[in-house]
Amino acid sequence: MHMLSVGAAGGQRAVGAFVGVFFILIGSGVGAFGAGFGGGADGLAPDGPDGLFQVVGLVFAAVGMLVVAFGVTVILRAVRFAAWLDGTRAYVRGAYRTRSVDLATAYVHQGAVTGRVGRQAISTATLEARDPATGATLTIPLESAGSGRLPPNELRALADAMSHGRGTSADDQDVLRFAETLRSAR
Known part of the structure; x- marks a missing residue:
């Protein structure tokens, strides 16, 4: 884990x-x-x-x-609130329940959550995953509260989980490009 x-x-x-x-x-x-x-x-x-x-x-x-x-x-x-990986399965625990999606089979893309601090709009990058079989969705913030982007080892772990076993379909290629973006982030 x-x-x-x-x-x-x-x-x-x-x-x-x-x-x-x-x-x-x-x-x-x-x-x-x-x-x-x-x-x-x-x-x-x-x-x-x-x-x-x-x-x-x-x-x-x-x-x-x-x-x-x-x-x-x-x-x-x-x-x-917490998030973790167990193999290729990502878990996000919220206030009342825990959601999970297998990143190796889900459609994964980069998203953003926008909030306001005073009058200023703040946008936080997220990893958005949707299980094609169940329709379950999951959002993982790619920035930790107050300390910027997640550490490189955590971004690599997410990239490895989402690229595991991917093929050559168009959706897989999109996910693999996003995984490379996470691996190259510093």
Whole structure:
């Protein structure tokens, strides 16, 4: 098994966990407000013909639950995200599940993920793989968080996995060219 240097570094994981906890606390507060706003034994919300206060309370509670779920996802994504190779099979573990694709048989090409940092758009190169038999897809960042491109040995391992057993078809030639690009990256 060959681990890849993707995912958040220690400090970035801590920031992700902090942001996630912040959203959980906000969501819990909004949900508690909604539960209290809906009324109950204390008689704060009068029972109207349409139960408007109960509906508003339920909406606040639902929004609070969504915000808590978002916070949990942020924490899990920061802590769990990883990618590795086991032979020619690549694995990517996200917040809730692990996906895998055999790079030796998949159609592989270079992609990019664009995000924003403030007003600046940042583009990160990725390896995109799609299993032709199952349609399963996988995205592996080719740059590690904060430290630039993956190390040459990891790029070579990806190139070796995706070029293993390739033939002369047009798709295979595209994959082999991409593999050579990864091998020559410094």
